Each structure stands twice: as structure tokens, then as C-alpha cells.
Amino acid sequence: MAYGLLKGKRGIISGALDENSIAWQVALKAKEEGAIFTLTNAPIAMRMGAINNLAEQCDAQIIPADATSVEDIENLFSKSTEILGGKIDFVLHSIGMSLNVRKNKEYGDLNYEWMQKGLDISAISLHKFLQVAEKQDALNEWASVVALSYIAAQRTYSFYGDMAEAKAMLESIARSYGYRYGKAKNVRVNTISQSPTVTKAGSGIEGFDAFYEFAQKMSPLGNAKAEDCANYAISMFSDLTRYVTMQNLYHDGGYSATGISEDLVQMIQQQNQ
Numbered sequence: 001m002a003y004g005l006l007k008g009k010r011g012i013i014s015g016a017l018d019e020n021s022i023a024w025q026v027a028l029k030a031k032e033e034g035a036i037f038t039l040t041n042a043p044i045a046m047r048m049g050a051i052n053n054l055a056e057q058c059d060a061q062i063i064p065a066d067a068t069s070v071e072d073i074e075n076l077f078s079k080s081t082e083i084l085g086g087k088i089d090f091v092l093h094s095i096g097m098s099l100n101v102r103k104n105k106e107y108g109d110l111n112y113e114w115m116q117k118g119l120d121i122s123a124i125s126l127h128k129f130l131q132v133a134e135k136q137d138a139l140n141e142w143a144s145v146v147a148l149s150y151i152a153a154q155r156t157y158s159f160y161g162d163m164a165e166a167k168a169m170l171e172s173i174a175r176s177y178g179y180r181y182g183k184a185k186n187v188r189v190n191t192i193s194q195s196p197t198v199t200k201a202g203s204g205i206e207g208f209d210a211f212y213e214f215a216q217k218m219s220p221l222g223n224a225k226a227e228d229c230a231n232y233a234i235s236m237f238s239d240l241t242r243y244v245t246m247q248n249l250y251h252d253g254g255y256s257a258t259g260i261s262e263d264l265v266q267m268i269q270q271q272n273q
């Protein structure tokens with residue numbers, strides 16, 4: 001059911017690769033809620049072509065941008081304001097990639113060039129988005145910027161490798177820039193810390209299935225789905241959450257506040273019998 005929450009709002013949505021992508025779901029919901037927006041992804045991701053179907057469904061134009069390139073991001077913001085006919089009200093940062101994780105490099109044997117690349121793509125890119133937006137004065141008052149994070153920023157998960165550092169930095173940038181942009185223009189910046197979700201980035205992590213199931217059993221509500229994450233992002237873009245900023249918001253079915261669940265206790269008891 002649509003509520004018209006984003007009626008009259010203009011946005012930029014990054015990171016839609018295929019229909020499993022969290023950003024894909026956000027784009028569909030944003031359209032449903034009355035927003036107009038542009039879509040962006042790395043030029044290399046365009047080759048997969050799926051984003052064209054989404055663009056068609058959403059009447060959205062695609063502006064390729066490598067999230068590590070300030071020049072590409074400048075083009076993204078200036079083209080978006082031009083195409084959409086005014087300043088931007090919401091931005092989704094849904095970008096993450098670690099070469100070390102992808103290539104199964106152990107945490108004690110990291111390739112540091114890859115690590116720097118991963119931090120640039122997954123975290124510093126949020127700063128680049130915000131700095132470019134501020135310099136171009138591309139965001140409206142009360143605009144809302146949301147980036148996607150994971151609880152490995154707070155707790156260690158052995159399989160998550162150097163993405164943990166990337167997420168910790170991402171959340172820190174959301175706080176620091178959230179303060180700056182809040183003072184300057186009432187712009188708000190938050191991260192949503194999402195449950196494990198079956199997507200290209202998610203399932204690229206070794207042992208993903210086991211940890212998906214663990215989180216499922218830990219969370220009283222079960223793992224939050226991509227579609228529900230999209231609903232939460234839309235509420236963060238809407239005027240109903242105007243005074244929420246500089247927060248890391250858990251969207252995880254209760255996982256982050258659970259010590260151990262009955263399901264897991266039972267599982268271990270059964271194993272020990």
C-alpha cells in the first residue's frame with residue numbers, strides 16, 4: 001500500500017545491480033511513494049544490463065558513476081539536479097565491496113592495496129557523495145541521506161574480514177558529516193544496519209548461508225528482508241523522520257539486542273544429547 005510519502009521529492013539511488021539488491025527494492029518503493037529519482041551504479045555494473053529494466057519500471061534515468069571517482073560523483077549530482085529539475089531531497093548509498101573478502105583473503109593476510117580500494121568504495125565514497133553535494137549545494141533543506149551498514153562495525157564476525165573496518169568508517173562518516181550538514185542545512189545523514197540479506201554482495205561472503213541461518217534463529221522477528229529494509233529507508237527519506245540524524249539504525253528483527261535465543265539454546269541442547 002502506498003502512502004504518497006515521497007510525493008514531490010527528488011532522489012538519487014545507487015547500488016541497484018539486480019532485483020535482489022536492496023537498492024532495487026528501495027527504487028521500486030520510492031517510485032510507489034511518488035518520488036522521482038536517478039539511478040546510478042559503477043560503469044562496470046551496467047554491463048549486466050538488469051538496471052535498464054529497473055530504470056524503465058521507474059521512469060528513471062541512469063547516470064553511471066564509479067563511487068571512488070569525485071569527478072563521476074560531481075557529474076552524478078549535477079546531472080541529477082538538471083534531469084530532475086531541482087535540488088535533491090534524498091540519497092541512497094548502497095555500495096559495498098571488499099576485494100579481500102571476495103578473494104577469500106584471511107584477516108591475517110590482507111592485501112593492503114585491496115583493503116584501501118575496499119575502504120574507498122565502501123566507506124570513503126559516502127564522504128565523497130556528501131562533500132560533492134555540499135560543494136554544489138545540491139541538497140534541499142531537510143534532505144535525507146541513508147547508507148547501508150552491517151553490525152560487524154560493532155562486533156567481530158570472522159568471515160566479514162576488512163568489510164568490518166569499512167562499515168565502522170561508514171558509520172563514523174555518517175555521524176561526522178551528519179553533524180556538519182545538519183548545522184549547515186538541516187540535512188540528515190544516517191546508516192541502516194541491515195540483517196544478512198541474500199544479494200550479490202551478501203552471498204559473496206564465505207559461510208554466508210550459515211550466518212544467515214544463525215541470525216535468523218537469533219532474531220525474535222527473524223531476518224529482515226530487502227523489501228522491508230526498503231520500507232525503512234523510505235520512512236527515513238520521508239518527512240515523518242525529520243529529527244533523526246547521525247544514527248546507526250538497526251533493522252534486524254531484534255538481532256542486535258538478543259543475547260541468545262531459545263531456538264539456539266534448543267539447537268545446542270539437541271546436539272549435546
Ligand code: NAI
Nearest residue numbers: 015017021022042045067095096148196197199200201202
Ligand atoms: P548488491 O551486490 O546488490 O549491491 C552492492 C552494490 O555496490 C552493487 O550494485 C555494486 O555494483 C555496487 N558497487 C560496487 N563497487 C562500486 C563502485 N566502485 N562504484 C559504484 N558502485 C559500486 O548487494 P546489497 O546486499 O544490496 O548491498 C548494498 C549495501 O547493503 C552494501 O553496502 C552492503 O554492504 C549492505 N549490506 C548488505 C547486507 C547483506 O547481507 N546483503 C547486510 C547489511 C548491509
